[in-house]
Amino acid sequence: MWNYEDIDAVNIEISSLCNSICAWCPRYENMSSVVNKQLTPQYIPVDKFKEWFPPEFVSRIKQWTYSGNYGDAGTNPDLVEIFKYTFKHNAETSVQLHTNGGMKTPSFWSELGELFSEREQRTVFFSIDGLEDTNHIYRRTVNWQKVMDNSDAYISNGGNAVWEFLTFKHNQHQIDQAKELAKSKGFSDINIKRPAGFEKGNMLIKDKDFNLLYEIEPVDESHISNGYPELKGRKAEDLDYASIASTIENHHTQEEGSIHCFSMRNGFEIHVTASGDIYPCCHFGHVSLYPREIQQIHKAQINHQFKDKKINLHHQPLKDILDVDPYNWVYNSWEKKSCLTCWGNCGVSKNKQSTMQRIYQKEGHIYGRS
Numbered sequence: 001m002w003n004y005e006d007i008d009a010v011n012i013e014i015s016s017l018c019n020s021i022c023a024w025c026p027r028y029e030n031m032s033s034v035v036n037k038q039l040t041p042q043y044i045p046v047d048k049f050k051e052w053f054p055p056e057f058v059s060r061i062k063q064w065t066y067s068g069n070y071g072d073a074g075t076n077p078d079l080v081e082i083f084k085y086t087f088k089h090n091a092e093t094s095v096q097l098h099t100n101g102g103m104k105t106p107s108f109w110s111e112l113g114e115l116f117s118e119r120e121q122r123t124v125f126f127s128i129d130g131l132e133d134t135n136h137i138y139r140r141t142v143n144w145q146k147v148m149d150n151s152d153a154y155i156s157n158g159g160n161a162v163w164e165f166l167t168f169k170h171n172q173h174q175i176d177q178a179k180e181l182a183k184s185k186g187f188s189d190i191n192i193k194r195p196a197g198f199e200k201g202n203m204l205i206k207d208k209d210f211n212l213l214y215e216i217e218p219v220d221e222s223h224i225s226n227g228y229p230e231l232k233g234r235k236a237e238d239l240d241y242a243s244i245a246s247t248i249e250n251h252h253t254q255e256e257g258s259i260h261c262f263s264m265r266n267g268f269e270i271h272v273t274a275s276g277d278i279y280p281c282c283h284f285g286h287v288s289l290y291p292r293e294i295q296q297i298h299k300a301q302i303n304h305q306f307k308d309k310k311i312n313l314h315h316q317p318l319k320d321i322l323d324v325d326p327y328n329w330v331y332n333s334w335e336k337k338s339c340l341t342c343w344g345n346c347g348v349s350k351n352k353q354s355t356m357q358r359i360y361q362k363e364g365h366i367y368g369r370s
Contacts, residue, residue: 001327003322003325004323006268008063009061009062009063010053013271013272013274013285014044014111015042015068015076015274016071017041018068019073019102021141022132024068030206041272043076044276045078052318053318054308055089057318060244061093063093064095065087065096065098067282070274073099074100074103076365080324083112086113087207091119095122096123097123097125097129098127099126100127100147101128109153109157109159110157112124112156113156114157114158118261123188124154124160126163126187127166128147130170130178138166142207160305161187162191163191164191164193165193166195167195168217168218168357171257176189201224201241202216203216236296238299239300241301241302245301249301249336250338252337253337254340256349257348258334258347259348260347262346262347263280263281270318278326284302286339297340301340301341304359305329317343326330354364
């Protein structure tokens with residue numbers, strides 16, 4: 001179903017580098033400041049981008065989404081050159097860049113604003129979770145004033161900007177003030193979002209030695225997820241997936257509902273990781289190195305299903321990867337609901353709302369393709 005000729009959207013993690021230590025980010029181990037040992041910090045340089053995505057491919061892509069599971073797109077030093085290459089071969093393509101906005105200088109953001117001002121479908125989503133006294137509680141080490149200076153430079157040079165605001169107990173009282181500030185600064189919109197990451201309780205924020213620093217509380221208990229049974233510290237690599245596959249893959253079979261694949265909502269989207277792996281969507285890329293317990297079974301399933309498949313752009317071109325239909329297991333699992341990642345994020349029933357819709361409040365809003 002993910003055929004090369006049908007791909008019309010790309011979700012890409014252009015960098016796994018980051019200036020922030022966000023609480024729930026899988027870039028860090030157990031909500032500490034220790035970088036996940038399974039992660040190789042890297043970015044996709046412009047020459048490699050051109051090799052992976054030739055003009056013929058770029059010319060037919062309707063949507064590029066620059067977001068990250070492990071890094072922030074704004075840290076890629078070749079970002080402007082990548083955009084210039086993309087727009088040279090497809091000036092009408094839609095681009096959405098997601099960033100915390102706390103890196104680089106106002107001059108960089110001014111240049112990006114000028115470049116994005118040429119088309120209204122080019123947007124930067126600034127993730128700002130509160131005001132000066134609260135933003136850093138979740139987005140650790142991000143300097144509020146730097147974000148304000150950078151977003152001002154981008155907007156004042158014509159760039160379309162959207163403010164994204166994750167709600168927690170510590171910042172929910174600032175929503176109205178943030179809306180007023182966003183309007184005064186020229187943001188075109190502000191998205192109030194529900195965060196993921198409350199796994200069986202509060203977020204427990206730790207230092208480099210895993211000492212508890214503080215806790216982040218959800219707005220209410222409905223934000224807390226309980227996940228799968230306790231694994232008692234075991235990682236995906238410690239599990240004999242073949243021995244538990246039947247039990248795990250039958251877990252949701254009897255539940256009413258269906259899969260509403262977000263990557264296929266208006267066409268066919270693929271996800272590209274900073275290391276060049278190709279997945280059906282960003283959730284597979286998110287789980288691929290996930291360090292915390294609640295998703296280790298998801299990761300074990302993905303490792304099992306893709307262990308013999310060649311899905312990396314460093315080894316072969318995108319067309320060759322997709323021509324052998326490496327994701328047939330994914331879409332063939334939907335009727336049974338046996339793919340944990342698909343059902344967990346895009347499963348919909350009378351009692352279950354899609355994670356994508358729950359986080360972003362209305363389906364497709366974050367990507368602008370609804």
